[in-house]
Structures are given as structure tokens and as C-alpha cells.
Amino acid sequence: MKSLQTRSACSGPGRSISFGLILFFILFSTSGFAQMQEQKIGIKGKVSTSDGHPAPYVSVSLGKGVGATTDQDGIYFISNVKSGNHVIKVSAIGLAAQQKAVFIPESGNLVVDFILKDDLNTLTEVNISRNRKKYKTDKPSASLRLNEPLLEVPQNIQVVSSAALADQQVISMSDGLIRNVSGAVRLEHWGDLYTNITMRGSQIQALRNGFNVVNSYWGPLTEDMSYVDHIEFVKGPAGFMVSAGDPSGLYNVVTKKPTGEQKGEFSLTTGSYGLYRGTLDLDGKLSGDGKLLYRLNLAGQNKKSFRDYEYNNRYSIAPVISYQIDKNTRLTAEYTLQHVEMTNVGSFYVFGTDGYAKKPQNFTQYAPGLAPTKIKDHSLFINLEHQLNENWKFTAAVAYFNYQQNGSSMWPSKVNADGTMIRSVSIWDAKSEMTMAQGFVNGSVVTGAVKHRILAGFDIGTKDYNADWGQSHELDTKENPFNNNDPNYGVPANGFPEFDRTTNLEARAIKAGGIQTSDYSSLYLQDELGFADNKLRLTLAGRYTYVKQSYYGTTSGKRVTPRIGLSYSIDKQTSLYGVYDQAFIPQAAGKLIGGGEVKPITGNNLEFGIKKDWGRDGNWNTTLAVFRILKNNEASATENSTPANPENFLLGQKRARGIEFDLRGEITPGLILTANYALTDSRVSKVGSDVPTSMNISKGDIIPGYAKHTSNTWLSYKLQGGALRGTGISAGFTYLKDRETDTWSESDVRLPDYFKVDGGLFWENNKLRINANVFNVFDKYLYTGSYYSYLSAFYWQAEAPRNYRVSVSYKF
Incomplete structure (x- = not known):
């Protein structure tokens, strides 16, 4: 095996408000605001957050169905209110609910403003148009x-x-x-x-x-x-x-975290190649006072492949508990188990000597009968949030990860010119443990005319990875190799491997050179200074980092890296920005072929961009960015590098620069669009002194592992009325041009351009959604790959031909 380095709609009981009605209500309330202001009796005002920003789409209620929703500027108006005493209630997810007792006179408008702060309590009144x-x-x-x-x-x-x-x-x-x-x-x-x-x-x-x-x-x-x-x-x-x-x-x-709403969702999915999948999402309260909340997500699937003998079955269990200790403090704990049983990872690869994709799309060189790879992945998070006061909040979190893998990988030890080969299977047992902690404070202060947003904190952690890939077994023999033109999927000529697992993994990993460790600690401080009523924002930040890593030798480093950013709001929906940031990445990359110590990666990033929210309600936005990144001393794998024998060299310097454009959101009612484009150019800007001459790397050479042009779209339209209301159609494509292989390669044969079209139909109401998609609509032979000089062979991984999925989801 080669190493590559290089919230959803609220639909609980009593809240079955259709999407179309919500759109109508918002549009009516915003477009008719001026007319409503002319009413003689009413309540108007503005709802803001504690950091000075308007709070859009917040529920403002007088009870008994009388109320309004704030517009994009946080403005609300309730007309035709009877004179007398009233209680105004304001609520929103994530913000503390407030209420005020007021007296409405017989004529004129009453102005009542609200400032909502971040809330750690459960909200029982929620009426926000989140679908919008x-x-x-x-x-x-x-x-x-x-x-x-x-x-x-x-x-x-x-x-x-x-x-x-x-x-x-x-x-x-x-x-x-x-x-x-x-x-x-x-x-x-x-x-x-x-x-x-x-x-x-x-x-x-x-x-x-x-x-x-x-x-x-x-x-x-x-x-x-x-x-x-x-x-x-x-x-x-x-x-x-x-x-x-x-x-x-x-x-x-x-x-996913608990929301405090009593709700759930069950989903079933089926599709091509034996896909059967079920999920369950339960969300609610464990105590009557709403202080103890839970979220439970379960999933299970059986999934085969368009290639014979291949499968990937898995299940996951993810419970989350949240407890409100007091009005300012919340503790959340979540655990996730993922269990996977799958075929040997080598089943995805096909090798040949006469170029890419010379065999049928479903061709496999896998050996049926190999023991499956089994994985158990455990993770645990504990998070404590404490609101110190109206302007300051402290967050502390710890995380523990435990990953256990028992399996193998398959890779040829020899590929012959006539298309025959010797397939080799290596043991791949692995265990990963990570223990990490972080704490940080967010706050805001005002000094004169300057508003400060402060972020300060620390990160510490330790990571250990142990892997045994030191045992291997050749499936085929010189006399009976695997023949691409006449494949034998019976018992291999040399039989199946019987790996020795009598010794514990840690001892085997030491022998195989599969020990990787990392210890890190860091401190950081960031101040965003807001000028001119926070229209102009200057970010000044610094981070101290210490990292010690070990992998075929130990490397460590420490450094202070600065960050400077500038952002200016042209108006409420448009901002310009620029940022400069330095890089410091100590790396444990294995052995350098020229000897010596692996140096840390250093460098910097320079980026400029413009962001804009579009439409009266800001329902869609665009981002346009240009960037330049310099990285020094990045370790890169040679063509002969394997996990058991990682051969690397320090490249010198590489420069990546490009342009990115992203668009996402609801353009018009029912019409949702995601579209993006990126132009990326990554090249060698300096050749390191230890780059082997055999690699033939020169200044200006393209760096492996990316596509120069990437473009994507996903368009979805749902009928908003009529007999077919809730019916929709969606479609999208991915286009990659000028793709580079994932390794340095002597071959002049490049990966072809990539074009994939997907599309589907759906129908939904407040409770039920039926969704069907077809992927790779035009049934193209899509793949990625590289050329390995040490094997004198091409390899590729094919993607699935035309295939489908159908899902049925029910909310309760």
C-alpha cells in the first residue's frame, strides 16, 4: 500500500406549519412593514443580540396567536393590538427568551426593543423559519x-x-x-x-x-x-x-446535539449494489423541567459494490446527553461508536501496464476468501459552557478517541509486462489513541469608540498510533501469477495468509516500524477591533505552538505565529476582507532518503475576498476569494515509499495560488442552488538540496494531488402550490479539468478530465419525504489513479457506473 502525504425543519407537535406558508408569512411581514407602521395602534421594535447584531426571524408573541416575526434587520411590528396590559415574549434557539410587561395606549405605537444574549437553557417557545x-x-x-x-x-x-x-x-x-x-x-x-x-x-x-x-x-x-x-x-x-x-x-x-424539542425522524434507504440502510434520530427531554436533554442517533447499513466480492457493512451508535447545571452553565457529553466490516482495502485498486482503465469498470484483482477488515472506532466528547456574564463565555472540552483495526491490505509485489502479477497481502492491524483538551474564552469589551471581540485559549493533546504492517504473504507464484486477461478467483496458487497475532500489537508495531506519536500544546490570543460602529474590523492574533512527533526518529519544534486580518462591511450584506497568516507544522514523515532530520513546515498564507448576502432576507450568498500559500520543507514520498518503509525527501518550497467562488442558498422561493468554481495552481518554487536527482524535479513543476479546475453545481426546485405541491426535481454536476496524479510520476500519461452528472426527484410534506437520486446519469467510466515507476505499472480506482438510491423519511 502506498501512503498519500501530500438544522433541519422544526416539525414537532403543534408546529406543522408548511414551508410555503412560512415563506408567505415572512414575505408578507417584510413587504407590508411600511403599511403596518401606519396603523394607529401597535407595537414595534428591534430585537438584537448582545454583540450588537440584529436578530432576524425571531418569534415575538403576545399570546393567543397574536405576534410577529422579525425581519432580516431584527425589526418587528404587531398591528391591531387592543389597548391595555400585555406581556410580550421573545424567543429564539440559542438565545435567552425574554418577556416584558407593557401597557398599550388607545392610540399611537409603542416601541419595545429587546437585546437577547446567548442562552444555555432549553427554549420551550420556538417558532423560527429555519427552512428559509x-x-x-x-x-x-x-x-x-x-x-x-x-x-x-x-x-x-x-x-x-x-x-x-x-x-x-x-x-x-x-x-x-x-x-x-x-x-x-x-x-x-x-x-x-x-x-x-x-x-x-x-x-x-x-x-x-x-x-x-x-x-x-x-x-x-x-x-x-x-x-x-x-x-x-x-x-x-x-x-x-x-x-x-x-x-x-x-x-x-x-x-448533532439535543435541541430541547420532542421530535424524531426515521429513514430507510435502498439502492444499487445491495444497499440497505436505516437511521433513527431521537431528540427530547429526560426531565420535566427541561434541564436534562438527550439526542440519540442510530444507523445500520449493508452495502455491496459494482465490483464482485466487495462489501462495506457498518453500524453506528451516537448518544448525547446535555444537562443544564444552572442558568449559566451547561454540560454536554457525547459518545460515538462506529463498527465497520469490509473487504480488504486493496480490492479498490486495479493494476496494469498498458495505461489507465484498460479493463471493464467492474474488474477486480481481489482474492475472494481473504479475511475481512474489521474496525471499531470509539469517540467521547465532554463539553462545559459557562456564561460568565452578559459579554463573556468560557468553554472547556476534552475528547478521547480509540480506533482499533484488524485486517490487511493488498498490493502487488511485481507487475509483469504481459499483464500478469504477483499479488501480495500485508497485515494491517492498527490501534490509535488520542486524548485532547481545550479551553477558551469569548468576550467583548468597548474602549472608547473601539469594540473588541476577544478570543483566548489553549490546546493540549497526545496522540499514539501503532500499526503492524510488517508481515506479508504473496498470493501468487512465479509459475502461477494472477493474469488480468484470464483472472482466477479461486484459491490463489500460494494460498491465503496466516498472520501471526500471538504477540500484542504494540510489540509487533515496534518491530514493523509502525509507531507514530505526537504531543502538542499551544496558547493563543486574538483581538478583533471594531471601528466606525464595527463596520471596519482589524484582527490581530498570535499563537504559540510546541509539537513533538516521532516516526522513524523524533522531531520537535516551537514557534510563535502571527495572524492579521481586515474586514470591512460596505453595507449590511456585503463585506471585503484580507488575511495574512503564518504556518508552522512540525512533521514526522518517516525516513529521509538522504538522512538528516525532518524539518518543520513553515510558510505563510495571503488571502483576499468579498462576501455578499443576496435578496431582501439574505437567503443566498456568494464568496469570491484569491489566495497564495507558500510551504517550505514539506516532506514528500518517493515512488518506492511504503508504510513499512517510508522513503521521503524534503521538497524545498511549493507555492499554491488560485481563485475560488462559492454560491449557496435559496434564490427564489423553492429554488435552491449550490454552485462553485476553483482555479488552483500548485508548483515547485524552490528545489530542496536533498531532492534525489532520480526524481527529476525542477522549479515550476506541478505538485501532485489536485485538479487545476474544479466546478460543481446542485440545483433543486420544489413546487410551492397546486396539486403537486411539495414535488421537486434536483440535478447537479462535477467537472474536474487538468487532474494531477496523487504521486510524483515519470509517466507522461495524465488523468483525463472528469465529468459526472447526478439528478433526482422528491416529494415532501411536513412529516414525510420521499427522495430518489440517480448518480452518474450518463454512465461514464470515471476513475482516479497514478503511475508507479518501481512497479512499471499504472493503477486506477474506478467509480460506480450509473446507480440509484431511494429514501423514505418520516418525522414524528
Whole structure:
């Protein structure tokens, strides 16, 4: 095996308000606001959050069905109110409910404003039109640590919502969700085992609930979407989040949490190649006072493949408990178990000497009878939030991950010119443990005319990865090799492997050289200074990082890295930004072929962009960004590198630059669009002194592992009225042009352009949704691959031919 380095609609009882009616109500309330103001008797006002921003789409109630919803500027108006004493109640998810006793005179309007602060209590009154922006997200999750709207963050952050995941029938982290983000590609698929996303010219970091969960080149295990709420893609460096991360960016998987509503959803999915899948999402209260809440997500699936003998069966259990200790303090604990049983990861690969994709799309070189690979992935999070006062909040969190794998991998030891080969199977038993903690404070203060948003905190953690890949067995013999032109799927000529597991894994890992460790600690401080009524925002930040890593030798480093950002709001819906950030990534990359110590990655990122919310209600937005990233001393694998014998060299310097455009949201009622484009150019800008001459690398050479042009769309339209109300159609495509292979290659044969079209039909009401999609509509032979000089062979991984999925979901 080669190493590659390089909320959903509220539909509880009594809240069965249709989407169309919600749209009508919002449009009516906003468009008729001026006329309503002319009424002689009424209540009007503005609802804001504690940080000074308007609170749109908040429920303002006088009881007995009398009330209003704030518009995009936080303005509300309730007309035709009877004179007398009333109590106004205001509530919204995530904000503290408030009520005020008022007296309405016989004539004239009464002005009543509200300022809502972040709430850690459960809200029992919820009436927010969340469907209105089901594809567009206005604020990042708390795990991103930024307490401000995305529009004001001086960085490109894209969020893939739970609605998008459901509509596109994404069932795992590796299942096509990157179509929703500009410039994200996967050229090395690893099946449904690991995700490994490349963006801005490098593999990006994987996070879950704000913790970096990468502990080897082959992780983490893909998350099942049953317990995922949404995924945040942070473009460029994120010193406010991770102590040591790639300047190209990261993705942060945010899991589902209790909402305080009594609701549930059950879903069944079936599809091509023996896909059978069921999920259950339960959300509610465990105590009458609403202080103790729960969320439970269950999923199970059986899934075969378009290639014979291949399967990937898995189940997941994800309970979450949340307890309101007092009005200012909440404790949340969540546990997730993922269990996987799948065929050997080598079943995804096909090798040949005469070019890519020379065999049928469903061709396999797998040996039926090999023992399956079994995985148990445990994770535990504990999160404490404490509201210190109206302006300051403290968050502390710990996480523990335990990953256990028992299996093997298959890779040829020799490929002959006539298309025959010797298939070799290596043991791949692995265990990963990660223990991490973080604490941070968010707050705001005002000094004169300057408003400060403060973020300060720490991160500490230790990671250990042990793997035995030191035992191997050749399935075929020189006299009886595997023949691509006449494959034998019976018992191999040399029989199946019998690996020795009598010794504990840790001892075997030491012998195999499969020990990887990492210890890190960091401190950071960020101040965003707001000028001119917070229209102009200057971010000044710094992070101290210490990391010690070990893998075929130990490397350590420490450094202070600065961050400077500038953001300006042209108006309430448009902002310009720029950011400069330095990179510091100590790396344990294995052995350098020229000897010596592996140096830390250093470099910087420079980015400029413009963000805009469109439409009166800001239902859709666009982001346009340009960037340049420099990385020094990045370790890169040679063509002969394997997990058991990782051969690397320090590249020198590489430069990635490009343009990104993202659009997402509801353009008109019922019409939802996600579209993006990225132009990425990643090249060698300096050749390191230890780059072997045999690699033939020169300044200006293209870096492996990305596509120069990526373009995606997903368009969905739902009828808003008539007999077919709730019926919809969706379609989208992915286009990759000028794809680069995932390794440095001597071959001049490049990967062809990639074009895939998907589409489907759906129908839904408040309770039921039926969704059907066809993937790879034009039945194209789609694949990715590379050329390995040491084997003198091409390899490729094919994607599925035309296939379908049908889902039925019921909310209760």
C-alpha cells in the first residue's frame, strides 16, 4: 500500500406549519412593514443580540396567536393590538427568551426593543423559519470558536448543511459531499475507509467538534452522516482552531446535539449494489423541567459494490446527553461508536501496464476468501459552557478517541509486462489513541469608540498510533501469477495468509516500524477591533505552538505565529476582507532518503475576498476569494515509499495560488442552488538540496494531488402550490479539468478530465419525504489513479457506473 502525504425543519407537535406558508408569512411581514407602521395602534421594535447584531426571524408573541416575526434587520411590528396590559415574549434557539410587561395606549405605537444574549437553557417557545435558509448558514458553530457572523470573518469559510446532505443522499464523509465546496477533490479514494480531501494544493486537516482527529496518514475513519449536523470547511490556515494544521485548510465535522424539542425522524434507504440502510434520530427531554436533554442517533447499513466480492457493512451508535447545571452553565457529553466490516482495502485498486482503465469498470484483482477488515472506532466528547456574564463565555472540552483495526491490505509485489502479477497481502492491524483538551474564552469589551471581540485559549493533546504492517504473504507464484486477461478467483496458487497475532500489537508495531506519536500544546490570543460602529474590523492574533512527533526518529519544534486580518462591511450584506497568516507544522514523515532530520513546515498564507448576502432576507450568498500559500520543507514520498518503509525527501518550497467562488442558498422561493468554481495552481518554487536527482524535479513543476479546475453545481426546485405541491426535481454536476496524479510520476500519461452528472426527484410534506437520486446519469467510466515507476505499472480506482438510491423519511 502506498501512503498519500501530500438544522433541519422544526416539525414537532403543534408546529406543522408548511414551508410555503412560512415563506408567505415572512414575505408578507417584510413587504407590508411600511403599511403596518401606519396603523394607529401597535407595537414595534428591534430585537438584537448582545454583540450588537440584529436578530432576524425571531418569534415575538403576545399570546393567543397574536405576534410577529422579525425581519432580516431584527425589526418587528404587531398591528391591531387592543389597548391595555400585555406581556410580550421573545424567543429564539440559542438565545435567552425574554418577556416584558407593557401597557398599550388607545392610540399611537409603542416601541419595545429587546437585546437577547446567548442562552444555555432549553427554549420551550420556538417558532423560527429555519427552512428559509436550510442551505445557507450565517454563523459558524461554537467549535470554531469565532463568536461572529460568517459575513464578518476575514476568511473563506463554507458550510455544508444537514439539509444539503439529506437532499443529496450523502451517507458518509467520503460520499460526494465535497461537491458543495470549491476546490475540494479526492484523488486517492481509499474506498469508504478514509476521506483524505485535497484543497488549495494540499491534503487538509480533519476535525470533529473542533478537535484535530488526524493521527496517521490514513485517518480518520469516515464519519457516518447519521450523527452529523453539518460540516464546516475553513479555507486557508486556522490558527484560532488548531495548534498545528496545514495552511491549505481543514474541515470540521459538527455532530448533532439535543435541541430541547420532542421530535424524531426515521429513514430507510435502498439502492444499487445491495444497499440497505436505516437511521433513527431521537431528540427530547429526560426531565420535566427541561434541564436534562438527550439526542440519540442510530444507523445500520449493508452495502455491496459494482465490483464482485466487495462489501462495506457498518453500524453506528451516537448518544448525547446535555444537562443544564444552572442558568449559566451547561454540560454536554457525547459518545460515538462506529463498527465497520469490509473487504480488504486493496480490492479498490486495479493494476496494469498498458495505461489507465484498460479493463471493464467492474474488474477486480481481489482474492475472494481473504479475511475481512474489521474496525471499531470509539469517540467521547465532554463539553462545559459557562456564561460568565452578559459579554463573556468560557468553554472547556476534552475528547478521547480509540480506533482499533484488524485486517490487511493488498498490493502487488511485481507487475509483469504481459499483464500478469504477483499479488501480495500485508497485515494491517492498527490501534490509535488520542486524548485532547481545550479551553477558551469569548468576550467583548468597548474602549472608547473601539469594540473588541476577544478570543483566548489553549490546546493540549497526545496522540499514539501503532500499526503492524510488517508481515506479508504473496498470493501468487512465479509459475502461477494472477493474469488480468484470464483472472482466477479461486484459491490463489500460494494460498491465503496466516498472520501471526500471538504477540500484542504494540510489540509487533515496534518491530514493523509502525509507531507514530505526537504531543502538542499551544496558547493563543486574538483581538478583533471594531471601528466606525464595527463596520471596519482589524484582527490581530498570535499563537504559540510546541509539537513533538516521532516516526522513524523524533522531531520537535516551537514557534510563535502571527495572524492579521481586515474586514470591512460596505453595507449590511456585503463585506471585503484580507488575511495574512503564518504556518508552522512540525512533521514526522518517516525516513529521509538522504538522512538528516525532518524539518518543520513553515510558510505563510495571503488571502483576499468579498462576501455578499443576496435578496431582501439574505437567503443566498456568494464568496469570491484569491489566495497564495507558500510551504517550505514539506516532506514528500518517493515512488518506492511504503508504510513499512517510508522513503521521503524534503521538497524545498511549493507555492499554491488560485481563485475560488462559492454560491449557496435559496434564490427564489423553492429554488435552491449550490454552485462553485476553483482555479488552483500548485508548483515547485524552490528545489530542496536533498531532492534525489532520480526524481527529476525542477522549479515550476506541478505538485501532485489536485485538479487545476474544479466546478460543481446542485440545483433543486420544489413546487410551492397546486396539486403537486411539495414535488421537486434536483440535478447537479462535477467537472474536474487538468487532474494531477496523487504521486510524483515519470509517466507522461495524465488523468483525463472528469465529468459526472447526478439528478433526482422528491416529494415532501411536513412529516414525510420521499427522495430518489440517480448518480452518474450518463454512465461514464470515471476513475482516479497514478503511475508507479518501481512497479512499471499504472493503477486506477474506478467509480460506480450509473446507480440509484431511494429514501423514505418520516418525522414524528
